[in-house]
Amino acid sequence: MQFRLHLPASILPLIIIILCCANAHSQPEGSSYVLHPNQEVKVASLPSAVAASSSESAVLAASLATAMMEPEVCCGRNSALEDRIPSAKGLSLKELGERLRGKHYLEDGVPILVADQYWPGGSLKAEDILSSLMAQHPLLMDWNGHLYVLYGAVFDEYASYSGSNYHVIHTLLLVDVRFSDRRRYVSFNRETDDWAKVSGLLALTVTRNK
Secondary structure, eight states, X not given: OOOBSSOOGGGHHHHHHHHTSSSTTSOOTTOSEXXXXXXXXXXXXXXOOOOSSSSHHHHHHXXXXXXXXXXXXXXXXXXXXXXXXXXXXXXXXXXXXXXXXXXXXXXXXXXXXXEEEEEEGGGOBHHHHHHHHHTTOOXXXXXXXXXXXXXXXXXXXXXXXXXXXXXXXXXEEEEOTTOSSGGGEEEEETTTSOGGGEEEEEEEEEEEOO
């Protein structure tokens, strides 16, 4: 069973019981779950691309270069998606995925296939984010009108003795490619930040056709 980022009210008493236990990894009496708190997942070897300017096109190009993690694919000179960036300016994340979707060619003629997966903010589930990050795929996130690269998360895992686990995300770890200093790394805290200001997330994956 999958759960959204915000817990249903029916599970809150159970969580309170668990959090009050001295040993968070032990099973509370009468509970069918074991809590593994503050787990962390991050994408390793994230590119350090910085936007050439604060323009929308430059931020988009650097964000895509970071999220797609392959320079020959995106988004510098002679990359497979170079010619798609100017026309992608002003698009929503959903439209961006549709624009980049499909077959493209690397500089040496090797074909690639770009696939997209878009989630509106209102229907996003914790497992959607975690499964992508665990597979080492960053995500693009539109938060409060700004584009970020989502590369990590801090979460609690509730492991059921019946085998059905679920997760509660506390913090999303983001990169703002407009900056190269400490402003580059941003956190979204679900306790203090407004999820309603997140319009959606986009995952882009690349496969090479042989």
